[in-house]
Amino acid sequence: MKIDLVDVFGSGPLSGNRLAVVHGAGDLSADQMLALTQWLGFSETTFLLPPSDSAVDYRVRIFYPGGELPFAGHPTLGSCYAWLEAGGSPQQDGVVIQECGVGLVEVRRNGTQLAFKAPPFTKQGDLTAEERDNAIKLTGVDPDAVVEAVHVQNGPQWQLLRLSSAADVLAADPVSKAPLGTDIGLAGPCEEGADADWELRAFFVNAAGRFVEDPVTGSFNAGVAMHLFGSGLARGSYRAAQGRETGADGLVDCRQETDGSIWIGGRCAMVAQGGALQPIA
Numbered sequence: 301m302k303i304d305l306v307d308v309f310g311s312g313p314l315s316g317n318r319l320a321v322v323h324g325a326g327d328l329s330a331d332q333m334l335a336l337t338q339w340l341g342f343s344e345t346t347f348l349l350p351p352s353d354s355a356v357d358y359r360v361r362i363f364y365p366g367g368e369l370p371f372a373g374h375p376t377l378g379s380c381y382a383w384l385e386a387g388g389s390p391q392q393d394g395v396v397i398q399e400c401g402v403g404l405v406e407v408r409r410n411g412t413q414l415a416f417k418a419p420p421f422t423k424q425g426d427l428t429a430e431e432r433d434n435a436i437k438l439t440g441v442d443p444d445a446v447v448e449a450v451h452v453q454n455g456p457q458w459q460l461l462r463l464s465s466a467a468d469v470l471a472a473d474p475v476s477k478a479p480l481g482t483d484i485g486l487a488g489p490c491e492e493g494a495d496a497d498w499e500l501r502a503f504f505v506n507a508a509g510r511f512v513e514d515p516v517t518g519s520f521n522a523g524v525a526m527h528l529f530g531s532g533l534a535r536g537s538y539r540a541a542q543g544r545e546t547g548a549d550g551l552v553d554c555r556q557e558t559d560g561s562i563w564i565g566g567r568c569a570m571v572a573q574g575g576a577l578q579p580i581a
């Protein structure tokens with residue numbers, strides 16, 4: 301087995317979200333995959349496997365420290381990038397088909413920029429009053445800044461608090477602990493002339509019960525984009541910034557095609573490639 305380290309959604313070197321990608325993981329059990337993920341401590345680690353369908357380019361299992369995910373965004377782009385850099389050749393010119401827990405996900409490549417087609421919602425609609433109040437409490441946002449509170453679930457169980465401004469997003473002061481499985485994100489519009497159109501933050505719970513901030517989150521960006529485009533709050537394309545409160549400086553490009561499909565893209569870069577991974581007991 302080999303392991304790569306990939307930087308995903310960065311605006312420059314070492315500024316995005318870290319991902320470990322394990323090649324040739326067919327002999328690993330789910331418990332071993334989770335143990336390695338928890339030891340590495342990244343927000344996610346992925347494991348590349350042969351596809352179960354001959355029309356698919358590769359299969360991936362995605363783990364975060366609390367368990368396995370059916371889909372996640374930066375692991376999708378980082379896994380695709382690592383697969384291509386290891387010599388993977390897609391069956392369709394310019395398009396890679398990934399198999400994961402939600403089914404098949406299409407990925408496009410343009411130089412170092414990759415973009416995935418956002419999967420459909422698994423849950424959407426307004427949060428209940430109780431869910432809204434709980435999300436406000438956990439994220440530490442100003443209740444008066446909350447414009448709407450909705451589900452944007454697409455694998456992870458994302459709840460979105462849309463706030464009045466990017467400043468409100470950056471001012472949030474989240475709690476330190478929350479129940480396992482809590483996935484809450486914030487989004488607010490940036491001022492005119494900023495380097496991005498929307499500011500995002502996303503929080504999840506790690507295996508120790510800590511409510512931690514993810515540097516740059518593709519699945520949350522996908523859910524936000526589907527909501528913004530679907531409700532007419534965004535048209536054509538926009539750029540989201542994320543990670544400033546974690547020391548990262550991520551940029552995510554979100555676009556809606558004429559056929560209605562939504563694509564989430566960003567820069568990928570290899571940090572370390574082909575390290576030998578010893579057998580996991």
